[in-house]
Amino acid sequence: MTSVHAHGHGHRHGLSGWLHELFVPHSHDPARSVDDVLEASGQGIRAVTISLAVLALTAMAQLTIVAVSGSVALLADTVHNFSDALTAVPLWIAFALGRRLATDRYTYGFGRAEDLAGLCVVAMIALSAVVAGVESVRRLGTPVPIENLGWVLVAGLIGFAGNEVVAVYRIRVGRRIGSAALVADGLHARTDGLTSLAVVLGVVGIWSGFPLADPIVGLLITLAILVLLWGTARDVGRRLLDGVDPDLTHRARHVLAHAPGVVEVTDLRLRWIGHRLAVQGRLRFPLGTPLAAADATTATVADEVRRVLPAVGTVDLVVTVR
Structure with missing residues (x-):
C-alpha cells in the first residue's frame, strides 16, 4: 500500500508566511491524538466555556470605559466583542448535542448541530455590524466629545489581548479535535482583536487633532465585521451543502x-x-x-x-x- 503523508503542504517563510500562519493556522492531523467523539466534544465544551468567560470579562471592562469616555469606536468594538462571546453559547449546545448517541430518527447522530450553531454565529456577526454602523454614522452627523482618551486606549489594548488569548486557545483545541467551527470561531476572535487595535488608532488620531477619527474608525470596524461576515457565511453555507476541501x-x-x-x-x-x-x-x-x-x-x-x-x-x- 502506498502511504500518503498527512503533511502534504510546504511551509511559507518571511512576512507572508507569518501572515498566513496568523489567519490560516497550520493544521496538524487531529485524528492522531483524538479518536473518541465524546472526548472531542468534551474538549470543545471546555474550550467554549473558558473562552466565553474570558471574552465576557473583556467586553465588560471595555463597556465600563465606554460609559466614561463616549467613544463610538470603542462602543462598536465592545458590541462586537459581546457578540463574539455569545457565539460560544450555540457552540456549547452543539458540542453537548454531539455527545449524544445516534437514534432511530437521527441515524447520523447530532453532529450537524455544529452547522446550525454556525448560522447563529453568522446572525450575531450581522447584528453587531448593523449596530456598530448605525452608531458610527449617527456620531459623524452629531459629533460627541471623547473624554478619558488614555482609558480608551487601554480598553483597546485590553480588547486585543483578551481576543488573542481566546483565539489561540480556540484554534489550538479546534485543531486537536478536528472542529472546523471552533477553529473558525478562533479566527473570528483574532480578527476582533485586530479591530480593537483600530480603536487605539482612533485615540491617536484624536490626540493628533482629528476629532472625527473616532467615528471614522467605528465605520472601518464595521467594514471589517462585514468582511468577516462574508467569509463566515460562505464557510457555513459550504458546510450546510456538504462541501469539503x-x-x-x-x-x-x-x-x-x-x-x-x-x-x-x-x-x-x-x-x-x-x-x-x-x-x-x-x-x-x-x-x-x-x-x-x-x-x-x-x-x-x-x-x-x-x-x-x-x-x-x-x-x-x-x-x-x-
Whole structure:
C-alpha cells in the first residue's frame, strides 16, 4: 500500500508566511491524538466555556470605559466583542448535542448541530455590524466629545489581548479535535482583536487633532465585521451543502486507489458531520479476488484513510469483485 503523508503542504517563510500562519493556522492531523467523539466534544465544551468567560470579562471592562469616555469606536468594538462571546453559547449546545448517541430518527447522530450553531454565529456577526454602523454614522452627523482618551486606549489594548488569548486557545483545541467551527470561531476572535487595535488608532488620531477619527474608525470596524461576515457565511453555507476541501477528496482517492489489488475507486463521497469527517466509497477488485482478501485490504485501507485525513469518523467502503 502506498502511504500518503498527512503533511502534504510546504511551509511559507518571511512576512507572508507569518501572515498566513496568523489567519490560516497550520493544521496538524487531529485524528492522531483524538479518536473518541465524546472526548472531542468534551474538549470543545471546555474550550467554549473558558473562552466565553474570558471574552465576557473583556467586553465588560471595555463597556465600563465606554460609559466614561463616549467613544463610538470603542462602543462598536465592545458590541462586537459581546457578540463574539455569545457565539460560544450555540457552540456549547452543539458540542453537548454531539455527545449524544445516534437514534432511530437521527441515524447520523447530532453532529450537524455544529452547522446550525454556525448560522447563529453568522446572525450575531450581522447584528453587531448593523449596530456598530448605525452608531458610527449617527456620531459623524452629531459629533460627541471623547473624554478619558488614555482609558480608551487601554480598553483597546485590553480588547486585543483578551481576543488573542481566546483565539489561540480556540484554534489550538479546534485543531486537536478536528472542529472546523471552533477553529473558525478562533479566527473570528483574532480578527476582533485586530479591530480593537483600530480603536487605539482612533485615540491617536484624536490626540493628533482629528476629532472625527473616532467615528471614522467605528465605520472601518464595521467594514471589517462585514468582511468577516462574508467569509463566515460562505464557510457555513459550504458546510450546510456538504462541501469539503477538494484536497481532502484527492488525498482520500489517492490512498484508496493505491491499495493492493484495487482496480477502480467509484462513488467516493466525503462529508462533515460536526467535527468528524465521514468517508464513503466503492472499491472494485479484479475478478477472481477472494472476498476474504478484498475485505482484509478494505479494512487496512480504511485505517490508512483515518491516518491520512483529519478527524475521520466513519469509513464506509463497499467491495465489488468483477
